[in-house]
Amino acid sequence: MKVGPDIATLGSLLGDPARANMLTALLSGQALTAGELAREAGVTAQTASSHLARLEAGGLLTQRKQGRHRYYALSGEDVAGVIEALMGLAARTGHTRVRTGPKEPALRRARVCYDHLAGDLAVGMLESLTARGFIVETDERLSLTPAGEAFMAALGLDLPALAGQRRPLCKGCLDWSVRRTHLAGGLGAALLDRFFALGWAAREPGTRLVRFSPRGLEAFREIFGVMPDTPNEETAAAT
Amino acid sequence: MKVGPDIATLGSLLGDPARANMLTALLSGQALTAGELAREAGVTAQTASSHLARLEAGGLLTQRKQGRHRYYALSGEDVAGVIEALMGLAARTGHTRVRTGPKEPALRRARVCYDHLAGDLAVGMLESLTARGFIVETDERLSLTPAGEAFMAALGLDLPALAGQRRPLCKGCLDWSVRRTHLAGGLGAALLDRFFALGWAAREPGTRLVRFSPRGLEAFREIFGVMPDTPNEETAAAT
DNA sequence: CCCATGCTTCGATCCAGGACGAAGCTTGGG
């Protein structure tokens, strides 16, 4: 009777806690082995295997054999987008997980969202960039100004290479922790890479968490200005 | 162990065919009674009632009593956004419903997506608008040019009122039938309203389908120019 | 060549939740 794309199977694919955990873990953008995903989801290897098979059959995951490991990754950026959108909706409708781990405040602060930075720090960064006229936001769309291009070049980004990419340069991504936008797209990814290259931050292995070094954080604050919404107390709490 | 928004419950909420059908029906933006939704989903009244209760408890639906009817509607535009995003993903991963109804070609052609027009016609319209410089697309973001403003005003739209709204004026929305963008946002909604007001089109009651009158279609084609991807054969087939 | 590791397949169990019939509650109309 109804026609069109089949939401229901896709939804039920996302509807199992174990699978949802796996997908959330893969949001970091890096490929994980079946075993890691099993541990992440808190199920045995057999169970994880069947879940992964279903997710792959459903087209949400791609799989790559390497030695005796099998690496799984999200099949595309759109999958990550849908998951983050669901997270945003879940946050709005009050569906937050009850079990609150110790890492939560740190996660709210700085984490990887597929390939770019998310969390308070990312939101503050975008705010600072717009406040200083480096990025303009028109109708929820972001674009880099000439001044912004100069700024990014000074930071060491290869803008011509970025502009040549197929993916959009600037893209807004809704943060589930704070309900505000942070910077995604090619520029967002390049910035995060740059932070890593500069040694300002490193990702916690096997996690979405991004940990800034004290000096890195200082440099970050200096460059991206004051961030009124993230006082120093939170910094201490997050470390 | 994991932390953050709870995707899984939300996913399982979308994961039932009956509920998915109801939500898809509500994508039209109009509120429907419990009975209509039950018929839409192909289940009995009791079953529908429990589904609706769960959807409401989950924060996806709002409910309004009116006489002895209960009207249900999506709780916000973000819900519609997530559903359309899921539809896009479902289309990409090949999850299309098997049961193909007679209305399908017409639906692919012109339908309501929450509050704006979607389908081939909408994609063609946006193409024409961009081709003529009325709307520019930068990095997948849309914005109206001065020439475009004049054009819209000539069509009878009250642009100052639209600009005053909180919602963004232009917004891209990915079409699941064609894998291309069509116009959403305040402007998209206003345009659809205008088509209705002009008598060019009317919505099929209880459906997402938008039916253009012959004269309306002619006027539409005249104003929005040639649409290379939708030859006349399809027009005949869709009527 | 054999063993350990990583993962999948098979088989069995068990339970959440989706389905409907029947009864109960509210609202509007005569």
Next chain:
DNA sequence: CCCAAGCTTCGTCCTGGATCGAAGCATGGG
């Protein structure tokens, strides 16, 4: 005031699928 329509609640049945133990396949190391 009673009846019909619209919807919900209750009780029951039943299926899909989530889980794990055990066995089966590959791969790499010694």
